[in-house]
Amino acid sequence: MTTERKYRRFTPEFKREAVRQMSDSNKHCTQLARELGIRVNQLYKWKSELEQKSDDAFPGAGRHAGPEGELAKLKRENERLKQENEILKKAAAYFAKSLV
Structure with a gap:
């Protein structure tokens, strides 16, 4: 819980x-x-x-990310996109095998 x-x-x-x-x-x-x-x-x-x-x-509500925060955010997003790309490659290979 x-x-x-x-x-x-x-x-x-x-x-x-x-x-x-x-x-x-x-x-x-x-x-x-x-x-x-x-x-x-x-x-x-x-x-x-x-x-x-x-x-x-x-200054206001929330944290204000500076250049370092934005860079870290972009690195995390890049890593996530790489993982998604790998999953899509594996799925494409799997479905290509089943078609043959």
Whole structure:
């Protein structure tokens, strides 16, 4: 039995506000995280991303594949197509034998 994991999504505004509260508030990070319903390490991760990328932080939903990701995707597709081609060659040879 497989269970699908549900991921919660947070808006960029929510993330920025959480990081702002983390900086401005007198509350401990654990308490703030509990109140927001998130993990403490998620707060630190958002803070780090905001510090590193500032305006470009939290661009949107999903992962954005760069050139390396696209290359890996194309390599996987190429491998899949090679396997399909081999299967088709074997099937053609099998049916050609039965016709003779």
